[in-house]
Amino acid sequence: MTSADELRAHLLEARLAGPVATTREQSLRRYRLFAARDPQVLLGLEPEQDWPLAELLKLMHDRCGVSDDPAHISGLDVIDPDRTIDALDSFAARVMAVAEAGAPVLLGTGHPHRLLDFYAALADALSAAGCRILTPAYGRCIDITTRFGVRTYNLDYVRGVALMRDPGARSARSAPGVHTHSPLPIRTALGAVADALTPLPALVIGDHGWVCGAGQLGIEAIGLADTDDPALFVGEAEGRVSVAVPLDDAVRSDYYRPLTRYVLNRACLSQ
Known part of the structure; x- marks a missing residue:
């Protein structure tokens, strides 16, 4: 069992919160792109209001603890660990609610190298509680626009968690998947559920486009987000993301x- 005090100490020691590896320059660049409604940064969210840089800051x-001073333009971003813990409490409350209902859940990650084990443990626990862990559109090819151009990836599931793989890298013993921000995988997965005339997930758990894409389609979604991913926090503020947990999403x-x-x-x- 990990107490809140123990978790707070760990967050700071592991640099999941406090000074994190994400730079202020990177965050500000992505805030400007979000304000300009760049699709690569919206992650599938369609904001209901304008979010100029000052409002995003x-x-x-408020949500992460980063500096709201526009003159602060360099150095490392800082996440308030108490905000992380508060958000994790809310995250856990939504997980508990769906477990008590025994409702279907879909989990997906754009950070499989870092976060697969976190989500897989949730999938195992929810399955043991009687929830159906959905794995729709397995093996489906999806064309995703990246900074290197359009790439075709395959939708795969590892331990109940959706991720994208390069074609030909489908074995669970191979690389754990590719990093992606795209909402196309969750749209494809939800479309397959709808086509099969089976119940949609009561909750989507994940990050990046998995959360924002689901929330935009009216599916309850919760997830993890770094300081340079404002879309999840805007989605939370606008009521389409239930919980966005601020933390560094790329540590060990x-x-x-x-x-x-x-x-x-x-x-x-807990088992």
């Missing part, structure tokens, strides 16, 4: 294990 300060995968224990304990799903 205020929001990110084993550093997320205390977060797993904390969430499962708070959700009353």
Whole structure:
């Protein structure tokens, strides 16, 4: 069991919160792109209101703890660990609610190298609680626009968690998948569920386009987000994302294990 105090200390030691590896320059660049409604940064969200840079800074300060001073343009971003813990409490509450209902859940990640184990542990616990872990559109080819041009990836599932793979890298023993921000995988997965005339997920758990894409389509979604991913926090502010947890989403995968224990304990799903 991990207490809130123990988790807070771990967040700071592992640099999941406090000063994180994400630079202020990177965050500000993405805030400007979001304000300009660049699709690569919207992650599938269609904001209901304008979000100029000044308003985004205020929001990110409120949700993450980053500086809201526009004159602060360099250095490392800072996440308030207490905001992370508060958000994890809300995240765990939604996990517990769907577990108690035994409702279907879909999990997906654009950070499989780092976050696969975190989501897989949730999938295992929710499955044990009686939830159906959805795996629609398995193997489907999806064309995704990247900074290197359009790339074709395959939708795969590992331990109940959706991710994208390069064609030909479908074995669970191979590389864990590719990094993507695209909402196309969740749109494809949800489309396959609808075509099969089976129940849609009551909750989508993930990051990047998995969360924003689901929320935009009216599916409840919760997830993890770094300071340079404002879309999840805007989605939360506008009511289309239930919970966005601020943390560094690209540290070593084993550093997320205390977060797993904390969430499962708070959700009353500890084995």
